[in-house]
Amino acid sequence: TYFRERNVHTCLDTSGICFDPHQEVAYRKLLSVTSLVILDIKEIDPAKHLWLTGKPLEPILGFARLTADVEVPIWVRHVVVPTITDNTDRHYRLGFFLGSLKNLQAVDCLPYHVMGTAKYKELGIPYHLEGIPAATKDIAAKATRTVVEGIKAYRRHWWSPIKTQHQS
Incomplete structure:
Protein backbone atom coordinates (compact mmCIF):
# COMPACT_ATOMS: atom_id res chain seq x y z
CA THR A 1 0.00 0.00 0.00
CA TYR A 2 3.00 2.31 0.45
CA PHE A 3 3.34 2.76 -3.31
CA ARG A 4 -0.38 3.02 -4.00
CA GLU A 5 -0.74 5.75 -1.39
CA ARG A 6 1.95 7.68 -3.25
CA ASN A 7 0.43 7.01 -6.68
CA GLY A 16 2.76 -16.97 -14.37
CA ILE A 17 4.51 -20.35 -14.38
CA CYS A 18 5.05 -20.33 -10.59
CA PHE A 19 1.37 -19.90 -9.75
CA ASP A 20 0.19 -22.42 -7.18
CA PRO A 21 -3.52 -22.36 -6.34
CA HIS A 22 -2.67 -23.72 -2.87
CA GLN A 23 -0.85 -20.42 -2.24
CA GLU A 24 -3.66 -18.24 -3.58
CA VAL A 25 -3.77 -16.05 -0.45
CA ALA A 26 -0.15 -15.00 -1.03
CA TYR A 27 -0.84 -14.29 -4.71
CA ARG A 28 -3.89 -12.23 -3.81
CA LYS A 29 -1.75 -10.22 -1.41
CA LEU A 30 0.84 -9.62 -4.15
CA LEU A 31 -1.84 -8.59 -6.63
CA SER A 32 -3.40 -6.22 -4.08
CA VAL A 33 -0.31 -4.01 -4.47
CA THR A 34 0.03 -4.50 -8.23
CA SER A 35 -1.26 -1.92 -10.71
CA LEU A 36 -0.73 -4.00 -13.84
CA VAL A 37 0.24 -7.55 -14.79
CA ILE A 38 2.08 -8.23 -18.04
CA LEU A 39 1.61 -11.94 -18.66
CA ASP A 40 3.46 -14.00 -21.25
CA ILE A 41 1.47 -16.89 -22.67
CA LYS A 42 3.79 -18.97 -24.82
CA GLU A 43 1.24 -21.44 -26.19
CA ILE A 44 -2.46 -22.18 -25.55
CA ASP A 45 -2.35 -25.91 -26.33
CA PRO A 46 -1.39 -27.76 -23.11
CA ALA A 47 0.67 -30.49 -24.82
CA LYS A 48 2.50 -28.06 -27.07
CA HIS A 49 3.13 -25.73 -24.12
CA LEU A 50 4.65 -28.59 -22.16
CA TRP A 51 6.87 -29.54 -25.11
CA LEU A 52 7.94 -25.93 -25.72
CA THR A 53 8.58 -24.84 -22.13
CA GLY A 54 8.90 -28.05 -20.15
CA LYS A 55 6.16 -26.70 -17.85
CA PRO A 56 2.39 -27.22 -17.69
CA LEU A 57 0.04 -24.55 -19.03
CA GLU A 58 -2.62 -24.68 -16.30
CA PRO A 59 -0.73 -22.59 -13.68
CA ILE A 60 -0.45 -19.75 -16.21
CA LEU A 61 -4.14 -19.86 -17.08
CA GLY A 62 -5.00 -20.13 -13.38
CA PHE A 63 -2.92 -17.04 -12.65
CA ALA A 64 -4.62 -15.16 -15.50
CA ARG A 65 -8.03 -16.10 -14.05
CA LEU A 66 -6.93 -14.90 -10.62
CA THR A 67 -5.92 -11.50 -12.02
CA ALA A 68 -9.43 -11.23 -13.45
CA ASP A 69 -10.97 -12.28 -10.14
CA VAL A 70 -9.12 -9.54 -8.25
CA GLU A 71 -9.60 -7.07 -11.12
CA VAL A 72 -5.96 -6.20 -11.74
CA PRO A 73 -5.50 -4.97 -15.32
CA ILE A 74 -3.63 -7.43 -17.52
CA TRP A 75 -1.67 -7.15 -20.76
CA VAL A 76 -0.88 -10.41 -22.51
CA ARG A 77 2.14 -11.03 -24.73
CA HIS A 78 2.51 -13.97 -27.07
CA VAL A 79 5.63 -14.63 -29.13
CA VAL A 80 4.93 -15.97 -32.61
CA VAL A 81 7.56 -18.59 -33.42
CA PRO A 82 7.52 -19.86 -37.04
CA THR A 83 6.56 -23.56 -37.31
CA ILE A 84 5.95 -23.77 -33.54
CA THR A 85 3.48 -21.17 -32.24
CA ASP A 86 2.49 -19.74 -35.62
CA ASN A 87 -0.88 -21.48 -35.87
CA THR A 88 -4.14 -19.73 -36.72
CA ASP A 89 -6.35 -22.21 -34.84
CA ARG A 90 -4.33 -21.88 -31.64
CA HIS A 91 -4.17 -18.08 -31.97
CA TYR A 92 -7.96 -18.07 -32.17
CA ARG A 93 -8.16 -20.37 -29.13
CA LEU A 94 -5.79 -18.05 -27.25
CA GLY A 95 -8.10 -15.16 -28.07
CA PHE A 96 -11.15 -17.15 -26.99
CA PHE A 97 -9.52 -17.76 -23.59
CA LEU A 98 -8.45 -14.12 -23.29
CA GLY A 99 -11.99 -13.03 -24.10
CA SER A 100 -13.07 -14.53 -20.78
CA LEU A 101 -10.80 -12.15 -18.87
CA LYS A 102 -12.76 -8.99 -18.10
CA ASN A 103 -9.56 -7.30 -16.93
CA LEU A 104 -7.77 -7.74 -20.27
CA GLN A 105 -6.55 -4.37 -21.50
CA ALA A 106 -4.08 -5.29 -24.25
CA VAL A 107 -2.73 -8.20 -26.23
CA ASP A 108 0.48 -8.10 -28.20
CA CYS A 109 1.72 -10.84 -30.50
CA LEU A 110 5.44 -10.33 -30.93
CA PRO A 111 7.64 -11.71 -33.69
CA TYR A 112 10.18 -14.27 -32.51
CA HIS A 113 13.79 -13.12 -32.89
CA VAL A 114 17.08 -14.99 -32.71
CA MET A 115 19.11 -12.40 -30.75
CA GLY A 116 19.45 -14.65 -27.70
CA THR A 117 20.98 -17.67 -29.43
CA ALA A 118 24.56 -16.44 -28.94
CA LYS A 119 24.01 -16.21 -25.17
CA TYR A 120 22.99 -19.85 -25.04
CA LYS A 121 26.11 -20.87 -26.99
CA GLU A 122 28.35 -18.81 -24.69
CA LEU A 123 26.81 -20.49 -21.66
CA GLY A 124 26.99 -23.96 -23.21
CA THR A 136 8.28 -11.18 -39.56
CA LYS A 137 6.21 -8.31 -38.23
CA ASP A 138 3.52 -9.28 -40.73
CA ILE A 139 3.22 -12.78 -39.22
CA ALA A 140 2.90 -11.26 -35.75
CA ALA A 141 0.30 -8.75 -36.95
CA LYS A 142 -1.74 -11.56 -38.54
CA ALA A 143 -1.56 -13.50 -35.26
CA THR A 144 -2.77 -10.43 -33.34
CA ARG A 145 -5.75 -10.07 -35.69
CA THR A 146 -6.65 -13.74 -35.18
CA VAL A 147 -6.33 -13.48 -31.38
CA VAL A 148 -8.61 -10.42 -31.44
CA GLU A 149 -11.13 -12.39 -33.53
CA GLY A 150 -11.14 -15.06 -30.81
CA ILE A 151 -11.63 -12.43 -28.08
CA LYS A 152 -14.57 -10.92 -29.96
CA ALA A 153 -16.12 -14.33 -30.61
CA TYR A 154 -16.00 -15.23 -26.92
CA ARG A 155 -17.48 -11.92 -25.88
CA ARG A 156 -20.25 -12.01 -28.51
CA HIS A 157 -21.26 -15.45 -27.31
CA TRP A 158 -20.88 -15.10 -23.53
CA TRP A 159 -21.26 -11.38 -22.87
CA SER A 160 -24.23 -10.62 -25.06
CA PRO A 161 -27.24 -9.21 -23.21
CA ILE A 162 -29.79 -11.82 -22.21
CA LYS A 163 -33.17 -11.15 -23.80
CA THR A 164 -36.37 -12.00 -21.99
CA GLN A 165 -39.72 -12.72 -23.57
CA HIS A 166 -40.85 -9.21 -22.51
CA GLN A 167 -38.20 -7.49 -24.62
CA SER A 168 -39.06 -6.65 -28.20
Missing part, protein backbone atom coordinates in the same frame (compact mmCIF):
# COMPACT_ATOMS: atom_id res chain seq x y z
CA VAL A 8 3.36 4.87 -7.76
CA HIS A 9 2.45 2.42 -10.54
CA THR A 10 3.64 -1.15 -9.93
CA CYS A 11 3.84 -3.73 -12.69
CA LEU A 12 4.39 -7.47 -12.42
CA ASP A 13 5.95 -8.89 -15.59
CA THR A 14 5.64 -12.67 -15.45
CA SER A 15 4.99 -15.91 -17.28
CA ILE A 125 23.23 -24.41 -22.92
CA PRO A 126 21.39 -26.23 -25.73
CA TYR A 127 19.00 -23.88 -27.52
CA HIS A 128 15.63 -25.57 -27.94
CA LEU A 129 14.72 -23.43 -30.97
CA GLU A 130 18.00 -23.83 -32.86
CA GLY A 131 17.48 -23.33 -36.58
CA ILE A 132 14.07 -21.68 -36.28
CA PRO A 133 14.05 -18.48 -38.34
CA ALA A 134 12.97 -15.12 -36.97
CA ALA A 135 9.33 -14.18 -37.53
Whole structure:
Protein backbone atom coordinates (compact mmCIF):
# COMPACT_ATOMS: atom_id res chain seq x y z
CA THR A 1 0.00 0.00 0.00
CA TYR A 2 3.00 2.31 0.45
CA PHE A 3 3.34 2.76 -3.31
CA ARG A 4 -0.38 3.02 -4.00
CA GLU A 5 -0.74 5.75 -1.39
CA ARG A 6 1.95 7.68 -3.25
CA ASN A 7 0.43 7.01 -6.68
CA VAL A 8 3.36 4.87 -7.76
CA HIS A 9 2.45 2.42 -10.54
CA THR A 10 3.64 -1.15 -9.93
CA CYS A 11 3.84 -3.73 -12.69
CA LEU A 12 4.39 -7.47 -12.42
CA ASP A 13 5.95 -8.89 -15.59
CA THR A 14 5.64 -12.67 -15.45
CA SER A 15 4.99 -15.91 -17.28
CA GLY A 16 2.76 -16.97 -14.37
CA ILE A 17 4.51 -20.35 -14.38
CA CYS A 18 5.05 -20.33 -10.59
CA PHE A 19 1.37 -19.90 -9.75
CA ASP A 20 0.19 -22.42 -7.18
CA PRO A 21 -3.52 -22.36 -6.34
CA HIS A 22 -2.67 -23.72 -2.87
CA GLN A 23 -0.85 -20.42 -2.24
CA GLU A 24 -3.66 -18.24 -3.58
CA VAL A 25 -3.77 -16.05 -0.45
CA ALA A 26 -0.15 -15.00 -1.03
CA TYR A 27 -0.84 -14.29 -4.71
CA ARG A 28 -3.89 -12.23 -3.81
CA LYS A 29 -1.75 -10.22 -1.41
CA LEU A 30 0.84 -9.62 -4.15
CA LEU A 31 -1.84 -8.59 -6.63
CA SER A 32 -3.40 -6.22 -4.08
CA VAL A 33 -0.31 -4.01 -4.47
CA THR A 34 0.03 -4.50 -8.23
CA SER A 35 -1.26 -1.92 -10.71
CA LEU A 36 -0.73 -4.00 -13.84
CA VAL A 37 0.24 -7.55 -14.79
CA ILE A 38 2.08 -8.23 -18.04
CA LEU A 39 1.61 -11.94 -18.66
CA ASP A 40 3.46 -14.00 -21.25
CA ILE A 41 1.47 -16.89 -22.67
CA LYS A 42 3.79 -18.97 -24.82
CA GLU A 43 1.24 -21.44 -26.19
CA ILE A 44 -2.46 -22.18 -25.55
CA ASP A 45 -2.35 -25.91 -26.33
CA PRO A 46 -1.39 -27.76 -23.11
CA ALA A 47 0.67 -30.49 -24.82
CA LYS A 48 2.50 -28.06 -27.07
CA HIS A 49 3.13 -25.73 -24.12
CA LEU A 50 4.65 -28.59 -22.16
CA TRP A 51 6.87 -29.54 -25.11
CA LEU A 52 7.94 -25.93 -25.72
CA THR A 53 8.58 -24.84 -22.13
CA GLY A 54 8.90 -28.05 -20.15
CA LYS A 55 6.16 -26.70 -17.85
CA PRO A 56 2.39 -27.22 -17.69
CA LEU A 57 0.04 -24.55 -19.03
CA GLU A 58 -2.62 -24.68 -16.30
CA PRO A 59 -0.73 -22.59 -13.68
CA ILE A 60 -0.45 -19.75 -16.21
CA LEU A 61 -4.14 -19.86 -17.08
CA GLY A 62 -5.00 -20.13 -13.38
CA PHE A 63 -2.92 -17.04 -12.65
CA ALA A 64 -4.62 -15.16 -15.50
CA ARG A 65 -8.03 -16.10 -14.05
CA LEU A 66 -6.93 -14.90 -10.62
CA THR A 67 -5.92 -11.50 -12.02
CA ALA A 68 -9.43 -11.23 -13.45
CA ASP A 69 -10.97 -12.28 -10.14
CA VAL A 70 -9.12 -9.54 -8.25
CA GLU A 71 -9.60 -7.07 -11.12
CA VAL A 72 -5.96 -6.20 -11.74
CA PRO A 73 -5.50 -4.97 -15.32
CA ILE A 74 -3.63 -7.43 -17.52
CA TRP A 75 -1.67 -7.15 -20.76
CA VAL A 76 -0.88 -10.41 -22.51
CA ARG A 77 2.14 -11.03 -24.73
CA HIS A 78 2.51 -13.97 -27.07
CA VAL A 79 5.63 -14.63 -29.13
CA VAL A 80 4.93 -15.97 -32.61
CA VAL A 81 7.56 -18.59 -33.42
CA PRO A 82 7.52 -19.86 -37.04
CA THR A 83 6.56 -23.56 -37.31
CA ILE A 84 5.95 -23.77 -33.54
CA THR A 85 3.48 -21.17 -32.24
CA ASP A 86 2.49 -19.74 -35.62
CA ASN A 87 -0.88 -21.48 -35.87
CA THR A 88 -4.14 -19.73 -36.72
CA ASP A 89 -6.35 -22.21 -34.84
CA ARG A 90 -4.33 -21.88 -31.64
CA HIS A 91 -4.17 -18.08 -31.97
CA TYR A 92 -7.96 -18.07 -32.17
CA ARG A 93 -8.16 -20.37 -29.13
CA LEU A 94 -5.79 -18.05 -27.25
CA GLY A 95 -8.10 -15.16 -28.07
CA PHE A 96 -11.15 -17.15 -26.99
CA PHE A 97 -9.52 -17.76 -23.59
CA LEU A 98 -8.45 -14.12 -23.29
CA GLY A 99 -11.99 -13.03 -24.10
CA SER A 100 -13.07 -14.53 -20.78
CA LEU A 101 -10.80 -12.15 -18.87
CA LYS A 102 -12.76 -8.99 -18.10
CA ASN A 103 -9.56 -7.30 -16.93
CA LEU A 104 -7.77 -7.74 -20.27
CA GLN A 105 -6.55 -4.37 -21.50
CA ALA A 106 -4.08 -5.29 -24.25
CA VAL A 107 -2.73 -8.20 -26.23
CA ASP A 108 0.48 -8.10 -28.20
CA CYS A 109 1.72 -10.84 -30.50
CA LEU A 110 5.44 -10.33 -30.93
CA PRO A 111 7.64 -11.71 -33.69
CA TYR A 112 10.18 -14.27 -32.51
CA HIS A 113 13.79 -13.12 -32.89
CA VAL A 114 17.08 -14.99 -32.71
CA MET A 115 19.11 -12.40 -30.75
CA GLY A 116 19.45 -14.65 -27.70
CA THR A 117 20.98 -17.67 -29.43
CA ALA A 118 24.56 -16.44 -28.94
CA LYS A 119 24.01 -16.21 -25.17
CA TYR A 120 22.99 -19.85 -25.04
CA LYS A 121 26.11 -20.87 -26.99
CA GLU A 122 28.35 -18.81 -24.69
CA LEU A 123 26.81 -20.49 -21.66
CA GLY A 124 26.99 -23.96 -23.21
CA ILE A 125 23.23 -24.41 -22.92
CA PRO A 126 21.39 -26.23 -25.73
CA TYR A 127 19.00 -23.88 -27.52
CA HIS A 128 15.63 -25.57 -27.94
CA LEU A 129 14.72 -23.43 -30.97
CA GLU A 130 18.00 -23.83 -32.86
CA GLY A 131 17.48 -23.33 -36.58
CA ILE A 132 14.07 -21.68 -36.28
CA PRO A 133 14.05 -18.48 -38.34
CA ALA A 134 12.97 -15.12 -36.97
CA ALA A 135 9.33 -14.18 -37.53
CA THR A 136 8.28 -11.18 -39.56
CA LYS A 137 6.21 -8.31 -38.23
CA ASP A 138 3.52 -9.28 -40.73
CA ILE A 139 3.22 -12.78 -39.22
CA ALA A 140 2.90 -11.26 -35.75
CA ALA A 141 0.30 -8.75 -36.95
CA LYS A 142 -1.74 -11.56 -38.54
CA ALA A 143 -1.56 -13.50 -35.26
CA THR A 144 -2.77 -10.43 -33.34
CA ARG A 145 -5.75 -10.07 -35.69
CA THR A 146 -6.65 -13.74 -35.18
CA VAL A 147 -6.33 -13.48 -31.38
CA VAL A 148 -8.61 -10.42 -31.44
CA GLU A 149 -11.13 -12.39 -33.53
CA GLY A 150 -11.14 -15.06 -30.81
CA ILE A 151 -11.63 -12.43 -28.08
CA LYS A 152 -14.57 -10.92 -29.96
CA ALA A 153 -16.12 -14.33 -30.61
CA TYR A 154 -16.00 -15.23 -26.92
CA ARG A 155 -17.48 -11.92 -25.88
CA ARG A 156 -20.25 -12.01 -28.51
CA HIS A 157 -21.26 -15.45 -27.31
CA TRP A 158 -20.88 -15.10 -23.53
CA TRP A 159 -21.26 -11.38 -22.87
CA SER A 160 -24.23 -10.62 -25.06
CA PRO A 161 -27.24 -9.21 -23.21
CA ILE A 162 -29.79 -11.82 -22.21
CA LYS A 163 -33.17 -11.15 -23.80
CA THR A 164 -36.37 -12.00 -21.99
CA GLN A 165 -39.72 -12.72 -23.57
CA HIS A 166 -40.85 -9.21 -22.51
CA GLN A 167 -38.20 -7.49 -24.62
CA SER A 168 -39.06 -6.65 -28.20
